[in-house]
Each structure stands twice: as structure tokens, then as C-alpha cells.
């Protein structure tokens with residue numbers, strides 16, 4: 001299988017895609033960090049290989065860019081089986097899923113990204129497929145409709161989601177193993193960068209690596225992207241990828257010293273400036289930055305909470321002392337905190 005040709009579900013550009021493909025680890029050994037998940041997957045794959053059966057279905061949960069697609073590819077590569085890629089938004093009818101399932105070859109790995117976005121009718125079909133490798137196809141309409149059972153080849157479903165909580169229990173329960181991917185710490189990101197720099201033929205000192213890792217938002221995808229910007233800078237200016245060059249390149253692209261991106265900053269600005277540090281409800285916050293509540297909750301918040309800028313309280317989101325300091329602002333003297341507009345959206 002040509003793994004480099006496999007596309008990420010949310011490509012920014014063909015170039016970005018080719019770059020991601022080239023840097024993707026192709027085995028569990030090459031996959032940096034997530035030690036626990038790696039160990040669990042290794043055991044699961046080995047046991048299946050020893051019993052000559054398809055590995056159990058796997059659910060990968062966690063924020064974007066932490067390696068869910070990469071792990072799905074690795075599952076296929078390590079089990080020596082083909083990989084089929086699909087995504088929740090592409091499965092809007094049970095028929096879409098039936099077409100995919102009925103064409104799987106024995107042992108094939110089916111990757112469904114953003115599985116929480118699949119149509120409800122398809123979800124129900126998936127229950128039976130995961131459990132019994134069988135689906136019922138409805139033929140005809142109304143009183144004359146009949147269902148014809150169709151046997152499927154045994155397969156392994158790898159589902160990825162940024163919102164494990166949104167999956168209905170019957171679907172979640174049918175996965176033999178759920179892996180929760182965590183943000184990477186700086187030493188792990190440095191290892192991701194060292195590997196990527198090697199593959200790109202870029203010389204990068206330990207200090208330069210640390211500088212990029214610090215600003216990578218705990219996310220390998222971002223680390224690799226920043227590395228690419230540093231490589232561009234080095235290409236144009238020459239003189240090597242020194243710490244000064246790294247800082248200049250990242251400042252040019254407006255990368256915050258903590259790695260906050262535009263949306264992170266917009267959310268923090270709203271909490272601090274518009275809502276006096278909170279508490280503010282999720283929906284109110286989402287409206288004030290013009291984003292979907294789901295994006296704020298699954299993409300933005302986990303990182304802001306992790307680095308201690310934001311806390312979640314029963315009354316809503318609250319900025320921490322560090323947040324005021326990081327943005328060079330003074331917290332209001334008294335606790336003049338203004339609650340969100342809607343009390344029901346906490």
C-alpha cells in the first residue's frame with residue numbers, strides 16, 4: 001500500500017498534504033510518545049496475528065493532529081492488510097455505508113474519521129456489521145419492503161473522533177479498545193521534530209528543536225508545520241536553523257510563545273476582555289468569536305485548559321491568573337465577573 005498517497009481528511013493544500021504524508025511514521029516503533037496507547041495497540045495486534053483473525057475494532061479519541069489517522073494507517077501496515085478510508089460526513093445514508101462494507105476484503109481495515117458525524121441510519125447498520133459481520137439490506141418500500149441479510153468479510157473498524165462523548169453508547173460499546181490520545185509534552189515534540197528534520201535533511205540544534213516544540217501547541221502536526229516554516233526561512237536567508245532564525249521565522253508567522261493560534265487567542269481575548277475573565281457559557285463564547293460551540297469545546301478548550309489559561313467551572317469558563325499575565329492585562333479589582341448571556345449553555 002502506498003501510504004504516502006493517503007490523504008488527510010481536512011487538507012489545507014496539496015503541498016501540506018504531501019508534506020504530512022512524507023513525515024508520517026509507518027510503524028508503532030516510529031510513532032513517538034503515547035506510550036500507553038502504543039503498548040495497548042501492540043498487544044492487540046499481536047494477539048490477533050497469533051490467532052489469525054482481524055484485530056478488534058479500535059476507537060481513537062482526541063483533539064486534531066495528535067496522530068489518529070497515522071495510527072489507523074499503522075494498524076493496517078502492521079497487520080499487513082489493505083486500508084479503506086472514509087469519514088463520518090461522507091456517510092450520510094445507510095446506503096453509503098452498505099456500499100463500503102459490502103466491498104471490503106477479508107481483514108481489511110476500515111478507517112472512519114469523524115465517526116461522530118455519521119448519519120444515524122448508518123450508525124445502526126454499523127452495530128450489526130461490527131458485531132456479526134453482517135448487514136440487512138432493505139429492498140422495496142412500504143408494506144412490501146423486505147430485508148435481505150448480507151454476509152460481510154471480517155474487518156477491523158478504526159474510528160476516530162474528537163468528541164468521544166457524542167458517540168451513542170451502543171456504538172462506543174462495540175469497540176474492543178478505545179485509545180484516548182493526549183497532547184504531547186515538549187521532549188516528545190522534540191523527538192517528532194528530530195525525526196522530521198532528519199527526513200527533510202535539515203540540521204536542527206537541540207535548542208532550536210526546543211524552541212519549536214514549545215510553540216507547537218502539544219501537537220505533532222503543528223510541530224511539523226512550524227518546522228516547515230523554519231526550513232523556508234533557512235532556505236531564503238541561509239545561515240542555518242539557529243535559535244534566532246527559528247524565533248524570527250515563528251514571529252513572522254505570528255506564532256505565540258505558548259503556541260496559541262488565532263482561534264485560541266480570540267477565545268482568550270473574549271473571555272478576558274468581553275466577559276471580564278468569566279464565567280462565560282460555551283454557547284455565548286462561541287457566538288462571540290463566530291465559531292461553532294463544538295469546535296471551541298473539542299479543539300480550542302482542551303489545550304487552553306491543559307496549559308492552565310482557562311478553567312471549566314459549573315458556571316462556565318473562567319480565565320486563570322496566568323491568562324491575565326500572558327496577555328499583559330490586569331484582572332478587574334473586585335470580582336466583577338459577568339456571567340454568560342445564556343445560563344443554560346454551561
Ligand SMILES: Nc1ncnc2c1ncn2[C@@H]1O[C@H](COP(=O)(O)OP(=O)(O)OP(=O)(O)O)[C@@H](O)[C@H]1O
Nearest residue numbers: 020023024031032064065066067068069070220221
Ligand atoms: N506520534 C507521532 N510521531 C510522529 N509524528 C506524528 C505523530 N503523531 C502525528 N504525527 C505527525 O502529525 C501529522 C498529523 O497526524 P494525523 O493526521 O495522524 O493526526 P489526526 O489526529 O488524524 O488529526 P485529524 O483529527 O485532524 O485528522 C502526521 O503527518 C504525522 O506526521
